Amino acid sequence: MLNAAIWNVRGLNRRDHQIAVWELAINSSLHFHGLLETRVTLTNAVRVQNGILPRWKWFSDYNSAGNRIWLAWNDDFLDIAIVDIGVQFVHCRIFIRSSHIYVLVIVSYGANDVGSRRELWQALCHISDSIGDEPWLVGGDFNAVRDLSEVCGTSGDIKLAMNEFNDCILNTGLIALPMRGERFTWHNCSDDGRSLWKRLDRLLANDKWMERWPNVFYECLTPRTSDHSPLVLSGDCRRPPMSMFHFDNYLALSPGFIASVQGIWRHHIVGTPMYSVTRKLKALKPIFRQ
Numbered sequence: 001m002l003n004a005a006i007w008n009v010r011g012l013n014r015r016d017h018q019i020a021v022w023e024l025a026i027n028s029s030l031h032f033h034g035l036l037e038t039r040v041t042l043t044n045a046v047r048v049q050n051g052i053l054p055r056w057k058w059f060s061d062y063n064s065a066g067n068r069i070w071l072a073w074n075d076d077f078l079d080i081a082i083v084d085i086g087v088q089f090v091h092c093r094i095f096i097r098s099s100h101i102y103v104l105v106i107v108s109y110g111a112n113d114v115g116s117r118r119e120l121w122q123a124l125c126h127i128s129d130s131i132g133d134e135p136w137l138v139g140g141d142f143n144a145v146r147d148l149s150e151v152c153g154t155s156g157d158i159k160l161a162m163n164e165f166n167d168c169i170l171n172t173g174l175i176a177l178p179m180r181g182e183r184f185t186w187h188n189c190s191d192d193g194r195s196l197w198k199r200l201d202r203l204l205a206n207d208k209w210m211e212r213w214p215n216v217f218y219e220c221l222t223p224r225t226s227d228h229s230p231l232v233l234s235g236d237c238r239r240p241p242m243s244m245f246h247f248d249n250y251l252a253l254s255p256g257f258i259a260s261v262q263g264i265w266r267h268h269i270v271g272t273p274m275y276s277v278t279r280k281l282k283a284l285k286p287i288f289r290q
Contacts (some may be wrong), residue, residue, distance in 0.1 A: 088119065108124075136174075185220055
């Protein structure tokens with residue numbers, strides 16, 4: 001199985017962003033990392049890469065407009081060859097040494113406007129015709145949603161973009177992998193009360209990938225230094241179902257309960273709003289279990 005993650009890191013010049021990427025790689029036992037929106041200049045690229053995962057190999061395309069996609073991999077586990085490069089994607093073939101198989105992976109960063117994203121949809125449809133019988137994974141920040149339920153907040157008219165994205169998925173024969181964790185992968189981090197949440201990031205695969213790893217899924221983790229959530233591809237084993245949240249009303253009548261909740265909720269936590277809320281909810285668990 002490919003231990004992989006894709007994350008729109010929203011810049012890698014800051015040390016806290018670099019540490020977050022390193023921690024994700026270590027904690028998730030990653031062999032492959034797709035990083036989007038690095039905002040690192042060519043002159044600083046090697047220094048930043050060596051400061052994150054110095055023993056890994058790196059690929060970054062500074063000839064493409066924007067230089068928005070980096071690939072990093074552990075050469076002890078993987079061998080990677082770049083197949084194709086576009087303004088909005090990098091296509092590579094990965095040899096997984098432990099299982100002696102090849103897979104194809106596209107890391108994508110969709111353009112902000114509908115018109116430019118059509119180039120990505122066309123490219124994916126064209127590439128899909130040449131995939132053959134190889135397992136194929138496509139993931140990243142597509143800057144588009146598939147359904148109105150994947151938006152929370154005022155977002156304007158997104159139906160055209162949504163329909164074109166769904167048409168692309170249908171035409172390429174890709175399948176949406178099951179997702180666990182955060183429902184929305186991006187938040188605008190607004191301070192004016194106009195919060196907007198969207199599911200812009202996802203992982204898709206073809207039928208050959210699903211045949212090889214029928215129980216594969218990915219986890220959408222809580223964002224830290226970015227406004228996007230990391231996506232971590234998880235192994236080919238079923239996990240026990242997650243227990244539902246349960247709250248007994250009588251707890252609110254316990255002495256000091258309300259004061260304890262208020263104390264935790266007023267605590268300042270550094271990070272995105274989603275990360276702050278998640279940390280506070282975890283801190284509340286001991287109180288709920290009293």
